[in-house]
Amino acid sequence: LIAGLAVAVGEHGYNDVTITHITEAASVSRRAFYEHFESKEDCFLAAFEVVVGHIHQLVDEAMEPIPDWPHQVLAALRAILGFLSSEPNLAHLCLVDSMAAGPAVAERFRATVQTFIPLLEPGRAERASARPLPDSTEDSLVGAVASLLSRSIAAGGTARLLELLPDVSEFVLTPYLGPEEARRLALEVAED
Amino acid sequence: MAGSLPEHLSSVPVGVTQLSRRQIAHHRRDRVLSAAVDVFAGRGYRGATVDHILVAAKIGVGSFYELFDNREDCFLQTYDRVAATGRERVESALSVDRPWLERICVGLRALLASIASGPKAARVALIEVQTAGPAAQARHQAMLDSFIPLLREGRELSPDGASLSPSVEPAIVGGLAFLLEQRISAGEIESIEDLLPDALEILLAPYQREEEAAPVERSVSSATVSIGPEPTPLMVARAAVI
Numbered sequence: 001l002i003a004g005l006a007v008a009v010g011e012h013g014y015n016d017v018t019i020t021h022i023t024e025a026a027s028v029s030r031r032a033f034y035e036h037f038e039s040k041e042d043c044f045l046a047a048f049e050v051v052v053g054h055i056h057q058l059v060d061e062a063m064e065p066i067p068d069w070p071h072q073v074l075a076a077l078r079a080i081l082g083f084l085s086s087e088p089n090l091a092h093l094c095l096v097d098s099m100a101a102g103p104a105v106a107e108r109f110r111a112t113v114q115t116f117i118p119l120l121e122p123g124r125a126e127r128a129s130a131r132p133l134p135d136s137t138e139d140s141l142v143g144a145v146a147s148l149l150s151r152s153i154a155a156g157g158t159a160r161l162l163e164l165l166p167d168v169s170e171f172v173l174t175p176y177l178g179p180e181e182a183r184r185l186a187l188e189v190a191e192d
Numbered sequence: 193m194a195g196s197l198p199e200h201l202s203s204v205p206v207g208v209t210q211l212s213r214r215q216i217a218h219h220r221r222d223r224v225l226s227a228a229v230d231v232f233a234g235r236g237y238r239g240a241t242v243d244h245i246l247v248a249a250k251i252g253v254g255s256f257y258e259l260f261d262n263r264e265d266c267f268l269q270t271y272d273r274v275a276a277t278g279r280e281r282v283e284s285a286l287s288v289d290r291p292w293l294e295r296i297c298v299g300l301r302a303l304l305a306s307i308a309s310g311p312k313a314a315r316v317a318l319i320e321v322q323t324a325g326p327a328a329q330a331r332h333q334a335m336l337d338s339f340i341p342l343l344r345e346g347r348e349l350s351p352d353g354a355s356l357s358p359s360v361e362p363a364i365v366g367g368l369a370f371l372l373e374q375r376i377s378a379g380e381i382e383s384i385e386d387l388l389p390d391a392l393e394i395l396l397a398p399y400q401r402e403e404e405a406a407p408v409e410r411s412v413s414s415a416t417v418s419i420g421p422e423p424t425p426l427m428v429a430r431a432a433v434i
Contacts, residue, residue, distance in 0.1 A: 015325065099322045099329070103236050106323060110374060134390035136371050143370020144363040151333070151362060167359035175397050179352050 001026045001036060002047040006089035014044070014097040044093075044101055045108060051087075051094050052112050058083055059119070069122050070177060074169050074189055076119055077145075081168070084149065085161040092157075095150045113146045114139065123176030133175055141172050166190040221259050221269075224249040228270040233312035237267055237324040267324045268331070274313040275335055281306040292345050293396075299342070300392055304385045307372065311381040318369070318376055336365050343395070350399040360398045367394060 004026025008017045011025075019040060023033050037043040062079035063072040084091035098109045117138040124133060145168055152164055170186035177185070227249035231240045242263050246256055260266040285302035286295050307314040321332040343361040347353030368391055375384050 013326075100325070102238050102323055103319075106319070107377060110370070110377065113370070134393045136387070136390040137394060139374065140367035140371050140394045143373075144367030147366025147370065148359055148363055151366070164359065167357040167363075170357060171360060171363045171398070175394075179398070179401060183352075183355070 001028060001033065001043065002050055003089075004028070005043055005047050006087075006093045009044075009093050009097050010089045014101045041102060041104060044098075044105055047090075048094055048098060048105065048108060048112070051090050052115070055080055055083055056115070059116075063119075069126055070173060070181075070185055073119065073123070073172060074185060077169055077172065078165060078189070081149075081162050081165050084153070085158040088158040091149075091153050091161070095146065096154045099150070109146075113142050116142045116145075120172065120176075123173070126176050128178070137175055141175070144171060217259075220251065220255065224251060224256070224259060224266075225270050225273050228266055229274060229312050229316055232267060232270060232320050233315040237320045237328075242266070264325055264327070267320075268327060271316060271321050271324070271328060271331060274310075274317045275331070277310075277313065278303070278306045278317060279335075279338075286342070292349060295342070296346070296395065297392060300395070301385075301388055304388055304391070307376070308382060308384050311376075314372075314376055314381060318372055336369055337362075339365055346396070346399040351401060353399070356398060364395055364398065 001022065004022050004024075005017075007025040008021035011017075012021055017040065019030060019033055022040070022043065023030050033043070037046060058079040059076045062075040066072045066075055084095070094109075098105050120138045120141055127133070148164060148168060149161070152161055166186040166189050169189050170182045173182035173185055176182075224245065228245050231244045231248050235244060240263070242253070242256060245263075245266060246253060256266075260269065282299050282302045285298040288295070288298070290298070307318075317335075318332075321328045340361040343364055347356055350356070371387060371391065371394075372384070375381065375387065
C-alpha cells in the first residue's frame with residue numbers, strides 16, 4: 001500500500017489522489033486499505049514513518065564501520081542521497097509532497113528532519129576554535145540539506161540527486177571543520 | 193489651482209463616481225484580505241472555508257466572488273499582500289547605502305521584527321503557504337530565492353568566494369527558513385528576534401574563515417597569506433550587532 005501510495009501520489013499529486021487511486025496502484029481492495037489506515041493522511045504518515053525508519057537504518061549501517069566523524073557524515077549523506085535517488089516516488093513523496101500534505105504532515109516532516117541532528121552534534125568536538133557554534137547550527141544545517149534535496153527533487157526528480165553530494169557534504173562540514181578541510185573532503189567525495 | 197493644470201491632469205467630473213466606487217472596492221478588498229489573514233492563520237489553509245472568510249470579513253458570497261475566483265485565489269492574494277508588506281520592510285532597511293555586512297544585519301533584523309510584529313501574517317507567509325497548492329508553493333520558493341542575489345554579494349568579501357559552490361546560498365536560505373518555520377509553528381513568535389545573533393552567524397559562516405582555527409596551518413597556506421585580516425570586519429560588525 002505504501003508503494004501504491006507513492007505511485008498514485010506521483011501520478012496525481014497529493015491533493016488530488018484518492019483512496020481508489022492508491023488501492024488500484026497497490027492492487028488491493030478498499031476494505032484492505034481501511035483495515036490498515038483511517039484516511040489518506042493516515043496512510044501518508046505511515047508511509048513517511050516507514051521511509052524515514054528505513055533511511056535511519058541505512059545511515060546507521062553506513063556509519064557503523066567508519067571510525068572518524070567527518071567520514072561518518074559523508075557516508076550518512078551518501079546513504080541518504082543514494083536511497084532517495086534509487087526510489088524516485090518515495091523521495092518525491094517524503095520531500096516534496098509532505099510539505100503540501102497539510103499541517104500534521106508538515107509538522108511531522110519538520111520533526112523528522114530534526115532526528116538527523118544527533119549525527120551532526122559530535123562535530124562540535126572536532127572544532128579547532130574555542131568559540132562555540134550557535135545553538136541553532138544543527139537545526140539550520142538539517143533544514144538546509146532538506147531544502148536542497150526538496151528543491152532538487154521538485155525541479156528535476158532524483159536522477160541527478162547524487163551530484164549534490166559534494167556540495168551538501170561541504171556545506172554540512174564547513175561549520176565544524178572550516179572551509180578548507182570541508183572543501184578537501186567534498187573533493188574526496190566527488191572523486192569516489 | 194486646478195485651472196492652471198494641463199487638461200489631462202485636471203479632475204474630470206464624469207469620473208468621480210467611477211473612482212469612488214473603485215475606491216470602495218479597493219477598501220473592501222483590503223478589509224477582506226485582513227480578515228482572510230486571521231482565518232488562514234487561525235484555521236490553516238486546509239481548515240479555512242470561503243464561509244469562514246465571509247463571516248470574518250462580514251461580506252456576502254456575491255462580493256467574495258467578485259473579488260476572488262475561489263478560496264485558493266483568495267489565499268494567493270492574501271499571501272501576496274502579506275509577503276509584499278514584509279518585503280517592503282526588509283527592502284527599506286536594505287535600501288540604505290551601506291556595506292554588505294551592515295545591510296545583511298539590518299535586513300535580517302527587519303525581517304525578524306516584521307515576523308514578530310505580525311504573527312498571523314508570518315504564519316500565512318511561511319507556514320500555510322506551503323500547504324496551499326502548487327501556485328502558492330511556487331511563490332514561496334520565489335520569495336525565498338529572491339534573497340539569493342543579496343547573499344551572493346558576500347562572496348566578494350570572502351577569501352573563498354570564487355570557489356564556493358552555487359548551492360551555498362540556497363542552503364543558507366533553506367536553513368534559515370527552517371529555523372523560522374520551527375519557531376513560528378511552535379508559536380514562539382514574540383521571541384523570534386532572539387534568533388538574530390545565531391541567524392547572522394549561520395548566514396555569515398560560509399563567507400568567513402575561522403580566524404582562531406588552526407592558525408599554524410593557515411599561515412603556510414598561500415591562499416590565506418594574501419587575505420590579511422579580511423574576516424575581521426565581519427567579526428567586528430557581528431559583535432556590534434550582537
